[in-house]
Amino acid sequence: MIQPLLEVKKLFKSFSSNHVLKGVDFNVRPAEVHVLLGENGAGKSTLIKILTGAYSLDKGEIYWEGQPVKINTPIEAMEIGIATIYQELNVIEELTVYENIFLGRELKNSRFSLLNRKQMIEKAKELLVRLGQNPLLATETLGNLGMGQQQLVEIAKALILEAKLIIMDEPTSSLSGREVEQLYKIVDQLRNEGIAIIFISHRLEEIQRLGDRITILRDGNSIDTVEVATTTPDEWIELMVGRSLDEKFPKKDFERGEVGFSLRDFVVEAGQEPINLDVHYGEIVGISGLVGAGRTELARAIFSADKRVSGKILINGKEKKIKNPRQAIDAGIAFITEDRKSEGLLLDLPLDLNVCLANMKKFTGRSRLLDLKAMKEQANNYIQDLQVRPNNIELNARHFSGGNQQKVVIAKWLCTNADVFIFDEPTRGIDVGAKVEVYRLMNTLVDEGKVVIMISSDLPEILGMCDRVLVMNTGRITADLPIAEATQEQIMKAATIGL
Ligand SMILES: Nc1ncnc2c1ncn2[C@@H]1O[C@H](COP(=O)(O)OP(=O)(O)OP(=O)(O)O)[C@@H](O)[C@H]1O
Ligand SMILES: [Mg+2]
Known part of the structure; x- marks a missing residue:
């Protein structure tokens, strides 16, 4: 039995009378890509917002490396090693890449508490290389980069924090084909480095390509956790919606008119x-x-x-x-x-x-x-x-x-x-x-x-x-x-x- 990095037990959350999470159980192992899959409104984003301290939980327990923890604020989540890449990126386009990476945790020269730009640029270059990027990007203005590269800056921020778990909520939904491929490679690499990833996606091909295990949420309940390698997308759909889906594309042929x-x-x-x-x-x-x-x-x-x-x-x-x-x-x-x-x-x-x-x-x-x-x-x-x-x-x-x-x-x-x-x-x-x-x-x-x-x-x-x-x-x-x-x-x- 591998000791999970994160374990969630019987998690409950309601918004007034709307019971959104009804006793969710799941665990994430080190160095795995753990997918959360479920219909719209199943509770995926709510679950991760609790894990990152953005929402408070009503009831339930969270264990980190075997110890019970309370995550009350986003800062507390970061301190234990959980980082999140939100869909709306949290970057400042007017600043350079390295300034964004170090935003809020700038390196200083201890004697005069001046910013140590040289060291920040060096460190940013190292991170970019680690993410398979051109190191010269470090001093580029962020606004000049595409969505994919801006997202990498968010990932670099997570690496600076030495996060052990990175959460990505539908990260590929605004990326182009090439950028998506690049993100897949980076996810592979983070996993090789021992970092765990919670990955939310509605794209089944992507889950097949990246995922190790999937926890399926249905209507606020964790239905099952399955291995990607030994199950099929059709089985996931069935767990997710509670029935099988006859046809993915209900194409109808109409007569072509004027x-x-x-x-x-x-x-x-x-x-x-x-x-x-x-x-x-x-x-x-x-x-x-x-x-x-x-x-x-x-x-x-x-x-x-x-x-x-x-x-x-x-x-x-x-x-x-x-x-x-x-x-x-x-x-x-x-x-x-x-x-x-x-x-x-x-x-x-x-x-x-x-x-x-x-x-x-x-x-x-x-x-x-x-x-x-x-x-x-x-x-x-x-x-x-x-x-x-x-x-x-x-x-x-x-x-x-x-x-x-x-x-x-x-x-x-x-x-x-x-x-x-x-x-x-x-x-x-x-x-x-x-x-x-x-x-x-x-x-x-x-x-x-x-x-x-x-x-x-x-x-x-x-x-x-x-x-x-x-x-x-x-x-x-x-x-x-x-x-x-x-x-x-x-x-x-x-x-x-x-x-
Ligand atoms: N701030 C809020 N106030 C009230 N209800 C909310 C709030 N946030 C989410 N909900 C409700 O919680 C439920 C779960 O929402 P959540 O965003 O977690 O779904 P999701 O699984 O991420 O769906 P999607 O695939 O569409 O992103 C929904 O019924 C939603 O209406
Ligand atoms: Mg969501």
Whole structure:
């Protein structure tokens, strides 16, 4: 029996009447990647927030290297050797890499208590090399680096603290393909150095690649802990949702109709090649490419969230004058953003208002009063369809888990009755079961005669749900493939060609 590094026994946590953790048991061994897997709202983030001292526990015990411990604050967690890489990175873009690494624990010259920059830079270079990076990055301004490298700075911070356990909550969800590979290598290396990792992810391929053991949470209970090597993803899904999942991609074939949406000579940024594209009724068009390929920029320009240089937008054959997001909505465009926190939701308003907010007109009667009953009904329908948990439309958005917030963003746009739906990474952070519901809703939209465009970095999802895929690379469309002819390799090639 290996002595666990961390052991959690019968952990309970409630938010008022919402019982979120109901006696969770699990343990983490030194030098293992321990995955927490569970549906949206199962309690994963809450559990790790307790382990890092951000939340207090109601009941239960935590043991560290065999000794009972109390973790009351984030500082106490750091002191015993637990570090966390949150999804929203905790870095300052204006500072250099080494300044970020040493933020709050600067090395000083003892005599004059001046900052010892030279020593900090040296130490930062050492850490960067250990993480497989160019040491010269140490003095680079952090804001100039990509998400992947910024995340490495967080990991370097954990190493400075000599953390024995590093917790990563959906760390790959905002990384590009290459950055993801790099993170995998670093996780492997940390494990080789004897560091334990708690890894939260909804991507089953990733769990297979990285995980040693998985603890499955269902509805606040720890259902089981299994070895990755001796179990299959289908078995994990069954433990997670309590039943097996018949089909991951409920693709339906509709008859391809007329062109419903077009871009003509559309230039997002000065100097870029103009984009021309047509999307037909009856098809789902995927846009693939690496993070930074210009996909989100294109969507934002269509929605006029950012100004475009030139070009026309046609819906159902008619040119639409769109100069700002209001006009885009009026023209019938829905843009479901990937960034639910900053663009999607009003966190301190209840779900029903969040869902109906983009379309208040629909719920305003002749008396100019809001039809609250109709709003609640509409919101409730979508919340049921998308399996939002808890299914209480009166709770403020802030109180929902990450994946459930994403579902509310989707519901909000469905409610607008738009003609053109542009989904940007719609299933990011959404669990396997609920993903299927999102795909079904896309089918319904196509069936109702809507234009559906899906930007996604998830290749299986593109191949599983789309009829056609466009690949973008540095602001250009480098491939346009019918799905029947598209392969992962081809898409990757078009996404990286010339880079
Ligand atoms: N601050 C809070 N106040 C009230 N309820 C909360 C709060 N934070 C979380 N909850 C509730 O706790 C439950 C678990 O949420 P948690 O964020 O732990 O889920 P999760 O497993 O991380 O889900 P996801 O996969 O969507 O990230 C949810 O029902 C959520 O509504
Ligand atoms: Mg979470």
